[in-house]
Amino acid sequence: MTIGPDTSLTELAFIVGSALHHAGICAVLSGGSAAAVYAPMENQSRDLDFILGYWSAFGVSAQCVTDLGFQERNGSYMHPGTSFTLEFPQGPLMIGSELITDWTTLRHDGMVLQILSPTDCVRDRLSWFLFYNSADYSALEQALAVAGRHEIDLAMIRAWAAANGASDRYAIFEARYLSGPPNG
Amino acid sequence: METIASGAIFGTATRTATLLLISMLGETHIGEIAVILGRSRSRIKDAVDGLEREGVIVGALEGTARRLRLNPRYVAAQELARLLNKLAINDVDLQKHLASVRRRPRRAGKTI
Numbered sequence: 189m190t191i192g193p194d195t196s197l198t199e200l201a202f203i204v205g206s207a208l209h210h211a212g213i214c215a216v217l218s219g220g221s222a223a224a225v226y227a228p229m230e231n232q233s234r235d236l237d238f239i240l241g242y243w244s245a246f247g248v249s250a251q252c253v254t255d256l257g258f259q260e261r262n263g264s265y266m267h268p269g270t271s272f273t274l275e276f277p278q279g280p281l282m283i284g285s286e287l288i289t290d291w292t293t294l295r296h297d298g299m300v301l302q303i304l305s306p307t308d309c310v311r312d313r314l315s316w317f318l319f320y321n322s323a324d325y326s327a328l329e330q331a332l333a334v335a336g337r338h339e340i341d342l343a344m345i346r347a348w349a350a351a352n353g354a355s356d357r358y359a360i361f362e363a364r365y366l367s368g369p370p371n372g
Numbered sequence: 373m374e375t376i377a378s379g380a381i382f383g384t385a386t387r388t389a390t391l392l393l394i395s396m397l398g399e400t401h402i403g404e405i406a407v408i409l410g411r412s413r414s415r416i417k418d419a420v421d422g423l424e425r426e427g428v429i430v431g432a433l434e435g436t437a438r439r440l441r442l443n444p445r446y447v448a449a450q451e452l453a454r455l456l457n458k459l460a461i462n463d464v465d466l467q468k469h470l471a472s473v474r475r476r477p478r479r480a481g482k483t484i
Contacts, residue, residue, distance in 0.1 A: 322399045325470035356457045357398075363461045 191257060192269045198225050200272050201236055202294075203256065205301035211252035214241035216281050216291045217303040220330060223313055225294075226306055227333035234272055235264070240279040241302070250276075283311050284319065284352065306338035311345055314361060318354040328361060335365050386411060387419040392463070394429055394440050395456035396470065401437045408473060428452065 189195075189203055201217055208215045217225065220233030250260065258265035258274060265274035281288040281304075288308055294301040304312060313334065316327035334340075342365070349358035382388040386409070393405050402420055406413045420440060423429045430443040442453060460467070 320398075323397050323470075325396075325467055326472075328467065329471040356453065359457065360461050360467065364464065364467070 190269075191267055193271075195270055195272075196228075197221060197232060197236070197272060198228070200270060201225050201303075202296055202299040202301050204236065204238065204253065204274060205303075206299040207252040207256055208238065209300045209302070211249070213249075213252065215239065215276065215302065216241055216288075217301060218281065218309075218312060220313070222304045222309045223330040223334050225301070225303060226309055227330070227337045229330065229333055235275055236272060237275050237277060239277050239281045241281055283308060284315055306334055307340045307344060310335050310340050311348060314345070314349070314358070317361070318349055318357050319352065323357065328364075331361060332364050383422075384419070386415050387422060390416055390419040391423060391428065392456055392459055392466070395442055395453065396460045396466070399439050399441050401439055403437075404473075405440075408470065 189199065191200065191203060195203075201221065205215075205217060215238035217236060218239050219235070219237040221236040223229075224232040250265070253265055253274065254260075256267070257269065258267045263275065265276075281291070288304070290305065291308070292303050292305045294303055303309075310331045313327045313331035316324040317331065335342075342362070346358065346362065349355060379385065380388055382391050389409050389411075390405055393408060394400055397404075402413055402416050405420075406416045409416070420429070420431070424431060427443055427446050429440055431438045431440050433439075442456075443449060446452065
């Protein structure tokens with residue numbers, strides 16, 4: 189598949205995810221780009237964050253990404269055909285101080301994408317809303333969008349928020365989630 | 373913007389909206405509140421000064437900005453926080469409005 193101006197974030201995620209997978213690199217799509225794959229939004233992320241699933245003192249080869257036409261600049265990978273950028277933060281995969289060892293594998297047209305599970309994607313987005321000094325309500329909207337379109341473990345998310353002392357602010361999320369359709 | 377916060381249960385509409393925003397955001401400053409509510413800095417400053425005088429909120433200088441938050445030592449801090457959270461839960465329009473204002477810093481060099 190060619191990367192061009194019409195390539196969507198989801199298509200690009202699968203293209204890059206497949207290249208990484210075939211190169212034997214364990215990298216999991218996370219952050220706002222994972223939320224955008226689960227629930228495309230108007231103001232969605234332009235950065236695809238693939239978290240390396242393990243730590244390596246030697247790093248990993250970027251060959252499979254440069255083979256797709258991306259070039260590294262200031263830690264980001266850019267492509268002349270698209271405005272989306274790639275980043276590869278060093279793992280391990282964490283939500284707050286919690287190590288994430290299970291994620292979801294999506295398959296489409298013979299391509300593979302390792303991505304946070306919908307529940308962890310919601311937790312990842314909510315962490316910016318619940319725990320950041322200055323609550324990020326765009327992250328709340330992303331969490332609601334994902335939660336509204338995919339099956340999530342609400343009890344687990346509620347318990348996680350409570351265990352981290354954020355029950356009051358979490359109540360804003362749950363009330364919106366239970367009230368109806370995403371963004372409704 | 374007109375929201376539930378436009379009510380005047382804490383004296384005036386501006387004062388009520390300011391207090392609700394400080395609660396919803398956790399931490400903010402006068403300039404940000406003015407932009408979000410579409411009101412003048414001087415009106416917000418008057419509201420903030422009044423709330424601070426009564427010990428409901430506290431401000432701390434960080435760099436050049438004075439960061440505002442609810443005062444955890446206020447005599448009815450927990451009750452007030454619970455009431456404001458209830459108002460926040462019901463003000464979905466304000467939640468969505470806040471979502472349109474990007475607040476989290478981006479890594480240096482990233483495009484917006």
